[in-house]
Amino acid sequence: MPGPWGASLYECRIAHVRTAPLRHAFAHRTHLWLVDLDRLPPVPRPLRPLAAFRAADHPGAPGLTLRQNLDAYLAGQGVLLDGGQVLMLTQARAFGHLFNPLTLYWCHDTEGTLVCTVAEVHNTYGQHHRYLLPATPATVPKEFYVSPFFPVDGAYRMRLPVPGERLDLTIHLDRPGGRAFTATVRGLRRPAGARELLLATLRHPFATLAVSLHIRYQGIRLLLRGLPVQPRDRGDRGDRRTRKTRRTFRLRRREAPTP
Numbered sequence: 001m002p003g004p005w006g007a008s009l010y011e012c013r014i015a016h017v018r019t020a021p022l023r024h025a026f027a028h029r030t031h032l033w034l035v036d037l038d039r040l041p042p043v044p045r046p047l048r049p050l051a052a053f054r055a056a057d058h059p060g061a062p063g064l065t066l067r068q069n070l071d072a073y074l075a076g077q078g079v080l081l082d083g084g085q086v087l088m089l090t091q092a093r094a095f096g097h098l099f100n101p102l103t104l105y106w107c108h109d110t111e112g113t114l115v116c117t118v119a120e121v122h123n124t125y126g127q128h129h130r131y132l133l134p135a136t137p138a139t140v141p142k143e144f145y146v147s148p149f150f151p152v153d154g155a156y157r158m159r160l161p162v163p164g165e166r167l168d169l170t171i172h173l174d175r176p177g178g179r180a181f182t183a184t185v186r187g188l189r190r191p192a193g194a195r196e197l198l199l200a201t202l203r204h205p206f207a208t209l210a211v212s213l214h215i216r217y218q219g220i221r222l223l224l225r226g227l228p229v230q231p232r233d234r235g236d237r238g239d240r241r242t243r244k245t246r247r248t249f250r251l252r253r254r255e256a257p258t259p
Contacts, residue, residue, distance in 0.1 A: 003191025005041035008034040009200055010167045010187035016218075020180045024222060028214050030091070030207045031200040032187065034163055037067040037086040037105075041192055050201050051092035058103065058120065059128050070105060070118070077132050079116055084109040089163065091208050094201070099124075099212040104169075106162045117160050121146060124215060125232075136160040142173065147181075149222055151230040154180065165189050
């Protein structure tokens with residue numbers, strides 16, 4: 001169950017396994033928050049440097065709330081939640097720093113039924129992209145430049161169940177020739193409150209900065225092993241693919257049987 005702040009903290013192990021064109025694996029530990037977008041944790045002022053949730057750290061208008069920005073995005077995709085619950089899995093801004101490679105939103109209708117999942121991806125170039133998943137597991141074309149060692153091709157296979165006592169997420173990247181990359185997130189839930197936040201900070205000080213530095217360190221290792229950097233495509237390829245995903249989602253919604 002959520003803690004006194006109506007949220008949960010997950011003590012996590014995040015693993016990356018690259019299988020092509022060379023094998024490379026690493027893992028790190030951190031903590032992630034699961035929060036209700038309509039009831040963000042009421043972190044006391046003295047502890048706010050340790051955990052802050054800001055709309056400006058995610059896509060949308062900084063003057064709107066996280067919930068308003070997500071609803072606006074979903075409405076643009078033809079999805080209306082009518083006030084249903086949205087759960088967000090993310091890292092919080094800590095000590096003035098934030099880098100969130102992946103933020104997930106589980107979007108429910110007013111009856112509590114999961115309508116869709118949104119995977120929000122950020123890269124180290126300050127860019128972001130959202131994938132709309134009607135259900136999980138789901139397969140979606142890769143539309144966004146993330147690792148400098150992979151081009152924008154292939155497809156993601158995502159298994160993203162709503163977290164419970166355990167967090168268990170898996171994302172595969174399939175490219176021509178087979179699976180190229182797998183990321184997993186495994187964690188155990190803890191109730192979010194002042195005590196648990198302090199303990200999580202002691203276990204993982206400067207957690208978001210550590211993630212950013214760790215990604216760059218692994219990139220240097222790959223460069224030293226001779227893996228070539230793939231140039232970024234600065235065209236609008238991703239926008240066209242996003243429109244295709246939107247049409248597919250609407251079609252599935254329209255064809256769904258009426259209960």
